[in-house]
Amino acid sequence: MATDDDNVRARMARSAVVLFGERGFSATGLRDVVAHSDTPRGSIYHHFPSGKAELARAAVDRAGLDAAASVAGDDPVVALHACLEAWRATLEASDFHAGSALVAVAVEPREQTGAAEATAQAYTRWADAFTASLRAAGVRRKKAGRLATLAVAAIEGAVVLCRARRDTSALDDVGRELEAAIKATPRR
Amino acid sequence: MATDDDNVRARMARSAVVLFGERGFSATGLRDVVAHSDTPRGSIYHHFPSGKAELARAAVDRAGLDAAASVAGDDPVVALHACLEAWRATLEASDFHAGSALVAVAVEPREQTGAAEATAQAYTRWADAFTASLRAAGVRRKKAGRLATLAVAAIEGAVVLCRARRDTSALDDVGRELEAAIKATPRR
DNA sequence: GTCTATACGAAGATAGAC
């Protein structure tokens, strides 16, 4: 069976999401990931044969799916606040050590992370999920796509600002203004 | 005189802004900064006695002042587009290698960069400059502050998305929706 | 002020035993 296998691999990827978010890609060692995930030390190259780049791709895929899931649903205002609340809770619980693994991978050179394609796809997935929520609420297609991009960009940026300032006010501000922008949008 | 001195120091800081943006903080070596700025190799610890952290603070200060300057003026829509156009040009000219030095420093641990305070201040300076522009256009104080935070967060996030996707559409979308949000805001 | 040389630690990756 590949079940145990996948569990170890998945736990390593999950830890990479957390640690990349907290420390950045280059500053996170494979030793850190093994320690954080409490997985067998000698097996990281078994689960990720091509090394750190492959781990980065798995982490980014995981983060993208989670982000997309966080904005699922038919009501975009509800979806928005669900996503924002999740980030607020994560930031506060970690004393503002947490951060976005997607940003962490995206700010480093493509050649170094080997996960550039995966990062682009993760952002697209996330934005598409929010676009779907806006569409379900009757927002026309192109407008929904633009609003979703604004929301994703603003949320990622707000997390960076919150970390830097050690407070959640940026998420509050972004949430309030994005909600206003969504509510001001004409529906079919 | 301290003029030559300051020039060397300033050039190193400028190069750090570029390289941190392109490669991230940890992935940028002091050797890279010296090479990029074409400054004397042996003198980095003369100009930055406490090392990389001090360089990071200088770079972040520089980036914060530049960002604030890019949104100066009495018309917030003009200021917004000036800032967006500057980023678009930088991203395209660098074939999407460029990025925000502020984000690069902000995503790494405070203890490692030694520039956390400076980063928070840089974001505050930038947001305050945009708040002033909105205030000059008659937007009431608290609303102006929230809109400015949204704009800063969305721009920083959009640069990350543009880099990841290797296209400027995120900046386009963010620009259009932020402009709409500003124009929809009641004035005194 | 600027240089070279180097100390020191940590990173990713690999080899080969079990």
Add this chain to the structure above:
DNA sequence: GTCTATCTTCGTATAGAC
């Protein structure tokens, strides 16, 4: 599958000549 040991490279930082 997992382990330990190790190779190799590269980072920051420092010492001390000039």
